[in-house]
Amino acid sequence: MHGERGMEWVALEAFDPTPVAVALTIGPDHRLAYTNHAYRTHVGDHPLGRPIAEAFSEQAGRGYRALFDQVLATGEPASLVEAPVRAAGGGPDRFLSVSLSRFSHGRPGVLVIAVDVTEQVVAARRADRATKEQERLRRRFESLVWLSAQIVWVADPSGLVTESSGIWERVTGQSWEEYRGEGWSDVLHPDDREPALRSWVETCRQARPWHYTYRVRRRDGEYRHFDVHAAPVFEDGVVVEWVGTCTDVEDQWQERQRAELLDRAAAAAGEQTELAGMFAALADVLVPALADGCGVHLLPDLVDRPAGAPIVAHRIATASRDDVRRQPPTGEERFAPDSGFARAIKRRRPLHRTFPPGRPPADLLPNTTVAWLTQAEATSVVLMPVIVDGTVAAAVTAARRGDRAPLGPDDIALMKQVFNHTHDALSGAVQYHRTQQLALALQHSLLADPPRLADLELAARYLAPPRPGSAATGTTRSSCRTVRRRWSSAMWPGTTWPPPWR
Known part of the structure; x- marks a missing residue:
């Protein structure tokens, strides 16, 4: 042993x-x-x-x-x-x-x-910690993405989408198979699709950061503006992928548009002195930014109109999109005192109507406007009284066709802002217009009615006197009569026209 x-x-x-x-x-x-x-x-x-x-x-x-x-x-x-x-x-x-x-x-x-096996265990645990750290950072990034409501995507070097955070699909209703590659462009506004694709292809070719704004159709069918940012990821000087974000900026875009529209309205009104020209310039500002068509009617007799008398509205300006027939810029309409138009003007508040394409309300609007709305297949209209110095000076009608969303409360509020923003300019133009009309009325009152003769046509005209100190030529009277004879050779035999006394 x-x-x-x-x-x-x-x-x-x-x-x-x-x-x-x-x-x-x-x-x-x-x-x-x-x-x-x-x-x-x-x-x-x-x-x-x-x-x-x-x-x-x-x-x-x-x-x-x-x-x-x-x-x-x-x-x-x-x-x-x-x-x-x-x-x-x-x-x-x-x-x-x-x-x-x-x-x-x-x-x-x-x-x-x-x-x-200490070294192997330490290395494995270090790698595991790095993996967990990466996973934690990824979850943190996803949380930040959710908080900022951003859509995150990844594309291959050629620009085809290969990964998504899943938010795009929830926003647009597209499936992943519909979204990947260039499928994202299918939900862009038709007017934005080709320009956006061209810009993206050119960006990928040049390998530079991309910033673009386009309209995206959401799941509910509404188009909203989105800002897209993308940047290339390089390895050894070569683009290996693209990382991008899309953010809904509709509210910011609308605010910028409102500010720009008000600035254009102020500039347009400031360039005009006459009332008709000023309203025509403002109609051109509203179309096509807010409306597809617009008309302006002056209401000169609203204050002095006798009770029960019809309302007379003079059309002085119209505007329309290039692809829509334009109404004649001038004309006259009469409305019964109990019509929808008269009630709307009396309330001094905007009236908004939506309707099937080409079937506008009849008694609310001028006949020519109804005809235009019918022919243009409009789907919504706003009648807005324009109040200048406390008086309804004009009525503005603005309409949209079926290829755009109907006019809504935000659009009406912006229309009101346009006319409030230009009130001082409109006030000066209205006062000038009323002064001009008063001067014409005074001039007309100075003229006596000419007698009626069988063989003569008589007309009374007003001629302004010459300035003080200038040499007077011709008549110096502030009024004169023009005589035009109904010529007959039997009256003065042997003479020819014109008679020698003319």
């Missing part, structure tokens, strides 16, 4: 120089009987003969003792993967890949063979 045991120890001592940690425990108490140099280096230099519970108290507390008992009792090998072991000297923990097998020469025991 002694010789055999000596042979066993000689055999075990052969493991002393190996880089693999080797140890042997004997008996049911698993007393430490052998350790090689690698074991003592990685695990610790524990005294031989001590039970495992004392030599490996920390590891035994983690369940290692039960595993030793199992191997000794059954003879079936066991293993531990990435088993943490407290290193000697209080250094950082080491990780061992441990194999346990029954040692049956002489007294039965457990042979321990362990390989140090």
